[in-house]
Amino acid sequence: MKSLLSPTVLICTLLSSSSNLGVASAEPISFSSGATKLSCDGVGATDSPGVPVLLTDVDTTDGDVTLLLEPLSGDQHTMCILSRWTTDLPSKNSGMGYYFPLGRSVPNVDDGQWTRLAGKGNRDIKYLCGEATEGGTGYTTGDSLCEVTLPTTSKRQSNGDMLELNTPYFLTYYSRSLTVREELSRFLQRTTFGPTPSELDALEVAYASLQAEGLSNEEAMEQLQIEWISSQMDPTTFSNTDWNDGKFSSLRAYWRKRLNPRMAETYRIGESGPAPCEVGSRWRKFAFTDLDVINARYLRWGPNAVPIQTASPHKIEVETVIFNGDPTSMPSTSLSPSISSRPSPLPTKPVPTSTPVAVSSSAPSVSFAPTNINILGYGDFEGPEINVLTNWPSRCERNLITLDGNSTEADQELVYEGSTSLNVTGGACFLFRQIGFNCPSQRVTLNITEGDTFRISLKVRMHEPNTVFQIYTAHYHPRKVSRWAIPEDDSHIVSRTLVKEADEWVTIEAIHTVGDDWTFEDTVLKPNLCNHYQLRFRTANSDGGFFIDDVRVEKIGSLEEDSVKRAFLKNPDFVMDHKYWKYAPNSGTVMVDPELQKNVMVLKKGRVLRQNIIENAVAGEKYHFDFYAKLVNTDSPVDLKIILRMRFKNRDTVYGPCAGPVCNLYERPVHLSLEPNNNEWQHVIADEFEMFGNYTLWKGKVDFILFQVVVFDMPNGAELRLADFHDLKQESVAPSTSFAPSAFPTTLTVQDVGYVIRYGGDVRTVVRSPFQIDKTGEVLPMDGSNRYILCAVDEIEGSVSDSPKGFSVIIDNVCTPIRGGNPTIDLDPRFVNFTEMHILDLSNSTSLSTINADQTYGSDLRLENEVKDDICSTFPSPYDNDYRGMDDLNPDAVPSRFEPDQNVFALLPDGSYAVYDPRLILHENSLDNPLMDGGGNSVLRSTLRAESGFQPKERLWGGEYYVYNDKNIALCANEHPNFLNREKCVLSYE
DSSP states (O other): OOOSSSSHHHHHHHSSOOTTTTTTEEEEEEEOOOOEEEEETTTGGGGGGTTEEOOOTOOOSSSEEEEEEEOOOSOOTTTEEEEEEEEOHHHHHHOOOOEEEEEEOOTGGGOOOOOOOOOOGTTOOOOEEESSSSSBBTTOTTOOEEEEEEEOOEEEOOTSSOOOOOOOOOEEEEEOOHHHHHHHHHHHHHHHOOOOOOHHHHHHHHHHHHHHOOOOOOHHHHHHHHHHHHHHHOOGOOOOOTTTTTOOOOHHHHHHHTTTOOOOSSSSSSSEEETTSTOEEEEEEEEEOHHHHHHOOOOOOOOOOOEEEEOOOOOEEEEEEEOOSSSOOOHHHHHHHHOOOOOOOOOOOHHOOOOOOOEEOSSSOOOOOOSBBBBBTTTOOOSSSHHHHHSOOOOOEEEEOOOOOOOOHHHTTTTSTEEEEEEOOSSOOEEEEETTTTTTTTTTTTTTTTEEEEEEEEEESSSSEEEEEEEEEEEEOTTSSSSOOOOOOOEEEEEEEEESSSSOOOEEEEEEEEEEEEETTTEEEOSSSGGGGGEEEEEESSOOOOEEEEEEEEOOOOOHHHHHHHHTEEETOOOOTTTTOOOOTBBOEEEETTTTTEEEEOOTTTOOOEEEETTTTTTOEEEEEEEEEEESSSOOOOEEEEEEEEEESSSSSSSSSSSEEEEEEEEEEEEEOOOOGGGGGEEEEEEOOESSGGGGSSEEEEEEEEEEEEEEEOOOTTHHHEEEEEESOOOOOOOOOOOOOOOOOOOOOOOOOEEEEEEETTTEESSSSSOBBBTTTOOOOOOOSEEEEEEEOOOGGGGGGTTSSSSSEEEEEEEHHHHHHBOOOOOOOOOOOGGGEEEEEETTTTOEESSSSHHHHEEEEOOOOOOGGGGGGSOOGGGGGGOOOOOTSSTTOOOGGGSOOEEEEOOOTTTTTTOOOEEEOOOOOSSSSOOOOHHHHHHHHOBBOSSSSSSOOOSSSSSOOOSSOOOOOOOOOOOOOOOOGGGGGGOOOO
């Protein structure tokens, strides 16, 4: 490998020592008389490598001690270290403290002279090394020694007392032998970016040939290294590559030559370009960049030395445009676009669901494209995979199970009917369908309106046993405080079905009436778009997944009033599965009882059944009801209670229902010990009770009235099944069975409607669907009433990226991902005025090449050949897009820094568009090709203006250049300007 270091650096790296800290030059020195001379060999440390030898005669308790240390000589792979222990010797023997190195001597490094180690702990240590001018104890004139003074270790404390500390000192000798390969590896580590096996193999061969000539190990290694460095320094040995051109290489030049940051404006340093029609100009197909995110946070200018200019950050502005004829330069605009019946798919994210019923099934229902019977398309999951998955969106991992001629019997069990089913992994996510207003016909054949009743049926096969499969609706409306808020009466819960067996197809059916789940604060809020009303499916009590097939949604006549409401209860016989019964993690589930052949509620240990009956309860009315109950899987009785609880906010603590501000009042119409009765159904008649008196006359407000069924002493595994709550004052009506629904999102693309996106006042792109919050599917206003603050982007087209934060804006002070990711550049002539834009026609050009394809998937382009067209002269120059504004010399100037040049777009051969993406330009400035002005003209083009009428602050390099307001203009790439370098300041990549 050829080193990227210069020859001088290579030689210095090879021959320099590793440290010169605390070392004086090796000159003749008169050392301190009486100083003790020590060495690793003299104290016996060399006899036991790696074992510290205590220096018993060295004591710094009461004063400094000066030592004369003999440099280590001989094998370069040895070392002698002087260290002290951080506590006294008794504490050391007790395991307290550690060795603290004070200096070292290494042969062939500074001729073995002693050097201190780096760090604040050694700042008082200094080694004075040289040849003795006279003899002393243990040494003679001319001996090479190093003198060091060890400071006193006892310290006076803040209270004046002396803290005595006698720390022991040690000399430790280390020795290591290296193999030839290890020594060669160390050499390459010092001279390259790291050795490779092939380089080591080659050097080992060269070393062996040198030794074969009779050279010793040291001689062969020295000769080998000299030859290797000479080869590195010889340009004739360089391979001519795209990065060194057969010349000496520079890491800085290599990096800077390829440095290509985005530069939408020039400011203080650098040159922006190349111009749109020049070779090397850059273009991109995604709308927003990280620089746009920065400019959305703040726009400020000026260093600390001068006043800072600021302006309001850029925002994303949206205009809805409706095309109403042949393409023109001026399409019409409108605040309320019409809705198309054929939108394109755009999935949404839903929320949890509720109760269905499961029963083993052998006869599957038929599902196909929407008809007047089954209004749901792709419910059988048959058809092109892209169509099926688009119509069944989910945050869960999902895949189609498709049978073919190679399918095994086990494979066939995963499909209920036909050749395809859908496998959903489960987890904290759900599968859904969009069924709101104006859905495309291939999704839902009928518009769903208030009062419609549907039977929802499907086949499901659970991955895990004893799993609750839940179906529910989700409703969006901008008038709600939380736009996806659930209704207080839990009318969005369609079904909660306990599926006991895994790997077995079961049928789930449910009946759902639309309307109550659209009602908030007594107002029906009709969903405006297809994705504003959704049917959702999930597992409620586990992360287990499921297979689903044969989903049908059939519109039926309205239910009999008795099945919808009896007395104060809604859905009293569970015909509508779990609808109106409150959903909570400890809610019960619905199943089809094999004996009654209809829906019943199942309560296990710890489960409760609740309904808020405030809407239907009549104050002071006397009620009397009955129901059926059955205990299974137990021989023990249970304690069954039905409790009505009213919470009342009391404003009369003297004559009101209680003496406090909040009253909790109770009625207990049922409290009994329920016997198992051989798993038979039992008829239970409640006590007659009054609905809390005439509470409408009380001073205050009723928060809720909860009807609650609770069970105590329920054994594990036991079940209480409940059916048919009846008002004994009325004749009871036999209930019908109930089961499951479906869910899915809608596309919001509308024929002849486009949304023009502007940023900083300039057109950036056109999108065909409104912005939707990724997690909820909420559609954001696109009529110009809202301006959006960009907070995060991925610099890649959203259509080819799966990043969850590819394009995010601030919603309710939170950085919120928008569905679809970073918009693609699109200039549909139906929605934008081409006569007001800069567009370069490259539709017949082959000059654009894709770069960074592994990062941007074709979104990043480079112009390979110059475009010679008169239109190029009309484009704004990137060299003066400088974002500067007013100052003392130019007080009336509009801050141009905050209104950069208008975008330049290119029409590409495939009919798509790209936007010009200027970059920082750095020029070569080398010995072979020097920049004669040191890059000064580039700076002048970007930072100074040739303008008349103003008093110049300073004239540089001649010419009428004036500094407007930057008193700290950087004219160099590597150094700020000063009086010494101003005339020769260099802006380059070298």
